[in-house]
Amino acid sequence: MKFAVLIQGAPYSTQAAYSALNFCKAVLSEGHEIYRVFLYQDAVHLSTSLATPPQDEFNIYAAWTDLAREHNIDMVTCIAAAARRGLIDEREAKRHNKTHFNLAADAELSGLGQWIDAMIHADRSISFGG
Amino acid sequence: MPIVQLVLVDDVTSKRILICITSDGLANSAAQEAFDLALAGASFEQDISILFDGAGSRLLLPGQNAKFLGRKELQKALKAFPLYGISKLYITQKDERRFDLDINSLSQECSALNDEELSALYAGHDIVMRF
Amino acid sequence: MSTLHTINKSQEHIRLYDSLTRAITSGDTVLLIEDACYSLLDRELIAELEETSGKPVLTLCDDHKARGLSEDLLGDTENLTNTRGETRTRGISYQEFVQQALLHNKTISWF
Numbered sequence: 001m002k003f004a005v006l007i008q009g010a011p012y013s014t015q016a017a018y019s020a021l022n023f024c025k026a027v028l029s030e031g032h033e034i035y036r037v038f039l040y041q042d043a044v045h046l047s048t049s050l051a052t053p054p055q056d057e058f059n060i061y062a063a064w065t066d067l068a069r070e071h072n073i074d075m076v077t078c079i080a081a082a083a084r085r086g087l088i089d090e091r092e093a094k095r096h097n098k099t100h101f102n103l104a105a106d107a108e109l110s111g112l113g114q115w116i117d118a119m120i121h122a123d124r125s126i127s128f129g130g
Numbered sequence: 131m132p133i134v135q136l137v138l139v140d141d142v143t144s145k146r147i148l149i150c151i152t153s154d155g156l157a158n159s160a161a162q163e164a165f166d167l168a169l170a171g172a173s174f175e176q177d178i179s180i181l182f183d184g185a186g187s188r189l190l191l192p193g194q195n196a197k198f199l200g201r202k203e204l205q206k207a208l209k210a211f212p213l214y215g216i217s218k219l220y221i222t223q224k225d226e227r228r229f230d231l232d233i234n235s236l237s238q239e240c241s242a243l244n245d246e247e248l249s250a251l252y253a254g255h256d257i258v259m260r261f
Numbered sequence: 262m263s264t265l266h267t268i269n270k271s272q273e274h275i276r277l278y279d280s281l282t283r284a285i286t287s288g289d290t291v292l293l294i295e296d297a298c299y300s301l302l303d304r305e306l307i308a309e310l311e312e313t314s315g316k317p318v319l320t321l322c323d324d325h326k327a328r329g330l331s332e333d334l335l336g337d338t339e340n341l342t343n344t345r346g347e348t349r350t351r352g353i354s355y356q357e358f359v360q361q362a363l364l365h366n367k368t369i370s371w372f
Contacts, residue, residue: 245283252264
C-alpha cells in the first residue's frame with residue numbers, strides 16, 4: 001500500500017518530524033511504500049542546510065536525509081511556504097535577487113500540486129501536525 | 131495564489147477532501163496556507179469542502195479589515211472560492227451560538243451543522259486535513 | 262467508512278478533545294500519540310472516547326514510555342487488566358500504527 005505523508009509541525013518546536021520519521025520507517029519495514037513526503041507550514045524548516053544541532057543531540061535533519069536517501073523517498077518542500085519562511089534554493093535566490101540560499105542539497109522545492117497529486121495516488125494520507 | 135504544477139495529475143481522480151480551519155487568520159499563517167491548499171485542490175478537480183471550526187469560524191465575520199495590521203485580506207480569498215468551484219462551506223451550530231454568529235450575515239454563505247451532521251461530514255470525506 | 266483519529270495533545274487541551282469527540286462515529290479508533298499519552302491519566306476522558314467510538318483507545322508505546330508514564334496503564338492483547346483490576350489501554354508499536362492506518366479508511370490528525 002502507498003502512503004502520502006504530510007508534515008505540518010516545525011522540527012524541534014514540535015514532535016511532528018520525529019513521529020513522521022518513525023511512522024515512515026514502520027511503513028517501509030511493514031513492506032509498504034511511501035508515495036511522497038510533503039513538508040508544509042512550519043515543517044519546511046526541516047529543509048534548511050544550515051541547522052547544526054549539538055553533536056550529542058539527535059539530528060532530525062540528518063535522520064530524514066539518511067532515510068530519504070536509503071529508500072529513495074520522494075520528499076517535497078512547499079515552495080511558497082518555504083519562501084515565506086526564508087528557505088530558498090539557488091534558483092529562487094537568483095530570482096528574488098538574494099545573495100544567499102539555504103536549502104539543503106537533497107531538498108526539492110515544488111508547489112502544492114505535489115501534495116494534491118500524492119493524496120490522489122496514495123492509498124492512505126496521514127498528517128503530522130505541531 | 132498557490133503555485134500549481136501544470137502537468138501532474140495523469141488520471142484525474144476526484145477525492146472528497148475536507149479542510150478544517152481552526153484559527154482566525156490573524157494569529158498565524160495557518161488559515162492562509164489552508165486556503166492555498168483548498169484552491170490548489172480545486173484547480174486539480176478535487177471535491178473540496180471547508181469546515182470553519184472554533185476560532186476559524188471568525189474568519190467569516192463581516193467587516194474585517196486586516197489592513198489595520200498591514201496584513202493581506204483573507205476575506206478576498208474567501209470570495210474567490212465560488213470561482214474555483216468551492217461552495218461547500220460549513221460552521222458548527224455550537225460555534226454559531228458560542229461566537230454569536232448570524233448565519234445570514236456571514237461574509238460567505240455556509241451551512242451550520244448540528245453534532246450529527248458534523249460527525250457525518252467527517253465520516254463522509256476521503257481525506258481530512260486540519261489547519 | 263471508519264476513521265483512525267490520532268491526537269497529540271494532553272488532556273489539558275479540552276477543546277481539542279471536545280472537537281475530536283464530536284468527530285468520532287461508531288467503529289472509529291482513537292490513538293494517543295506524543296503528549297496525548299498523558300490523557301490516559303484521565304480515566305473519565307478515556308471512557309468517554311471509548312463510549313463514543315465503541316472501541317478501546319490505543320496509545321503509542323514509545324511515546325508513553327518516553328514520558329515515564331506507568332507501565333500499569335499499558336497492556337497488550339494478553340494482559341489488559343492491571344494490578345488494581347482496572348482495564349489497561351493497549352499500547353501499540355509504530356508498525357501497529359501503520360496497520361491501524363490501513364485497517365481504517367482514513368486518518369484524521371488532531372493537534
